[in-house]
Amino acid sequence: MSNKTIIPIGPYHPLQEEPELFKLYCDGEIVRDIKWETGYNHRSIEKLSESKTYDQVFFLVERICGICSTSHPFAFANAVEEIGNIEITDRAKYIRSIIGELERIHSHLLWVGLAGHFLGYNTVFMWAWKYREPVLDLFEMITGNRNSYAMFKVGGVRRDIENVKISIIRKNLIDIWKKTDLLAGAVMDDPVIHARTKGVGILTRQDIIDYAAVGPTARASGVAIDVRKDDPYAAYPLVNWKVITAQAGDVFAKAEVRLLEMYESISIIEQCLDGLERTKEGDITVRVKEIPEGMGTGRAEAPRGEVFHFVVSDGSNSPARHKIRAPSYVNIATFKKSCVGQTIADATISLAAVDPCYCCTERMAVAYDINSGKKIMNANELINCSIMRTAEMKKNKINH
Amino acid sequence: MGLARGELIKDTRRKIKDDVTGNEERETRKMDTKVLIEKLKENFKSGILEVVIKNDRRIIISVSPDLILNVAEYLYKTAGLRFIIASALHTKKGFEIHYHFSMDSFGLVLNIHVILDKVNPQIESLSNMFNASNWIEREMHELFGINFLNHPNQEKLISEGNWAEGVYPYRKEFK
Numbered sequence: 001m002s003n004k005t006i007i008p009i010g011p012y013h014p015l016q017e018e019p020e021l022f023k024l025y026c027d028g029e030i031v032r033d034i035k036w037e038t039g040y041n042h043r044s045i046e047k048l049s050e051s052k053t054y055d056q057v058f059f060l061v062e063r064i065c066g067i068c069s070t071s072h073p074f075a076f077a078n079a080v081e082e083i084g085n086i087e088i089t090d091r092a093k094y095i096r097s098i099i100g101e102l103e104r105i106h107s108h109l110l111w112v113g114l115a116g117h118f119l120g121y122n123t124v125f126m127w128a129w130k131y132r133e134p135v136l137d138l139f140e141m142i143t144g145n146r147n148s149y150a151m152f153k154v155g156g157v158r159r160d161i162e163n164v165k166i167s168i169i170r171k172n173l174i175d176i177w178k179k180t181d182l183l184a185g186a187v188m189d190d191p192v193i194h195a196r197t198k199g200v201g202i203l204t205r206q207d208i209i210d211y212a213a214v215g216p217t218a219r220a221s222g223v224a225i226d227v228r229k230d231d232p233y234a235a236y237p238l239v240n241w242k243v244i245t246a247q248a249g250d251v252f253a254k255a256e257v258r259l260l261e262m263y264e265s266i267s268i269i270e271q272c273l274d275g276l277e278r279t280k281e282g283d284i285t286v287r288v289k290e291i292p293e294g295m296g297t298g299r300a301e302a303p304r305g306e307v308f309h310f311v312v313s314d315g316s317n318s319p320a321r322h323k324i325r326a327p328s329y330v331n332i333a334t335f336k337k338s339c340v341g342q343t344i345a346d347a348t349i350s351l352a353a354v355d356p357c358y359c360c361t362e363r364m365a366v367a368y369d370i371n372s373g374k375k376i377m378n379a380n381e382l383i384n385c386s387i388m389r390t391a392e393m394k395k396n397k398i399n400h
Numbered sequence: 401m402g403l404a405r406g407e408l409i410k411d412t413r414r415k416i417k418d419d420v421t422g423n424e425e426r427e428t429r430k431m432d433t434k435v436l437i438e439k440l441k442e443n444f445k446s447g448i449l450e451v452v453i454k455n456d457r458r459i460i461i462s463v464s465p466d467l468i469l470n471v472a473e474y475l476y477k478t479a480g481l482r483f484i485i486a487s488a489l490h491t492k493k494g495f496e497i498h499y500h501f502s503m504d505s506f507g508l509v510l511n512i513h514v515i516l517d518k519v520n521p522q523i524e525s526l527s528n529m530f531n532a533s534n535w536i537e538r539e540m541h542e543l544f545g546i547n548f549l550n551h552p553n554q555e556k557l558i559s560e561g562n563w564a565e566g567v568y569p570y571r572k573e574f575k
Binding site: 039044210211225230297306312329330385 | 457458460482483484485487489498500502504505506507508509511530531532534535536557558559562569570
């Protein structure tokens with residue numbers, strides 16, 4: 001290891017604008033090993049969650065990730081409703097699925113754009129993000145927010161989609177479909193993208209099983225797992241759709257799966273809108289008295305894969321333990337397989353191929369000493385730590 | 401390559417229509433949940449302490465901690481279950497770990513539950529069998545102070561180098 005060159009990506013990712021540190025151990029152009037350093041983003045969400053009431057936790061978990069901000073409330077709602085044995089109304093199910101699928105479209109468009117950006121193909125980046133805007137506008141119309149929609153609560157959703165808005169949503173969807181179709185056609189037909197992504201960062205079926213990877217990463221390697229189909233929740237068992245898979249396992253296959261999933265998402269939303277027309281306006285919530293003692297498991301398929309929430313309730317109004325597993329937590333570990341043996345130039349796109357979300361992976365802030373109950377570290381001390389760390393790193397660098 | 405743009409969009413749409421590979425595979429992976437529990441009982445007899453069937457998609461099985469390696473091996477290799485994650489809990493009984501396994505063809509989440517010692521919590525690591533448990537075991541070691549025996553690399557995951565030794569932030573105090 002010692003005679004290899006270390007190429008750092010981070011502590012602040014130059015393209016993804018998130019804090020992480022990859023150390024690529026290179027031998028000439030070839031990456032021989034990779035190490036990941038984390039903790040820059042840890043906010044102790046799991047611990048904080050124990051101090052919040054069930055209603056407040058939704059706003060907390062919504063802020064785990066800015067891009068897939070609905071997937072965590074979705075999984076948490078599933079977990080709490082399992083503890084309380086709560087069956088929500090059909091209209092609430094349809095609204096939840098609409099929000100989930102719209103989010104998938106904008107998240108996948110964001111990824112396609114970023115992937116283009118990583119390849120130095122900024123036209124794709126500009127186009128994809130331009131086409132993502134109408135989706136966010138649609139969100140603003142439905143929920144009042146372009147991101148962090150605050151739509152979920154135990155027993156239903158907070159806001160209704162009025163029936164008068166349905167025709168406007170449909171019109172916008174057709175528009176989004178046309179643009180997505182144009183982009184998907186252009187991306188999948190582009191010789192530059194073919195050359196840069198085919199046969200790059202391959203994950204085999206066995207790698208997926210070994211690292212328990214989920215979502216489009218797994219589906220691109222032919223492992224057909226999708227929580228929406230396997231463990232149906234919300235309106236997904238009520239509508240007709242297909243799980244998209246590809247067999248190659250390279251970056252192109254991952255792009256293909258994501259692009260094709262957007263078509264499915266649009267089809268799901270259209271069927272959910274039909275469902276809204278069949279149900280009574282305003283019937284979006286059921287009364288929830290209290291959450292009994294027990295354990296609940298909630299799963300939801302985020303754009304990046306399966307989100308897993310495990311909630312233990314002791315009968316009080318806040319969770320006794322709340323475990324969160326974001327999809328990137330298992331997907332990022334696969335870098336050891338997808339990047340090693342590749343050139344440095346290919347490593348960047350391989351690292352981006354699983355659509356990593358660093359804030360999801362970490363989740364933590366203030367810690368208390370168990371014996372005295374005193375704060376061990378406050379913000380200033382953390383800043384001092386950071387200054388000391390930088391000084392230490394500088395010193396080490398000089399010694400080398 | 402090679403297709404004109406209009407052709408490719410048509411091709412894309414056709415692909416969506418024809419893509420049923422996932423659904424076919426789904427059928428072949430089936431193993432009944434009841435059969436699975438029977439087999440576990442048959443193989444591990446008194447090691448299985450308790451089976452709680454909440455509903456047909458959520459099952460919690462308490463096992464004795466010294467059997468965890470064998471049980472996990474059976475679930476992963478023979479029954480083909482996917483390891484999702486493990487959750488550690490600090491309760492009055494001591495340290496508890498729920499190992500969550502998923503049987504995707506049934507939507508089943510199988511929790512393998514173990515209770516560890518209050519003072520010196522330790523259990524065999526699963527990371528030599530599958531890589532998926534590597535990070536979460538490091539995390540549990542860091543936050544709860546649970547020791548994983550034979551772990552390939554039990555370093556800190558989240559607060560590498562910045563945290564006091566022997567202080568475990570997620571532990572609780574019971575009166």
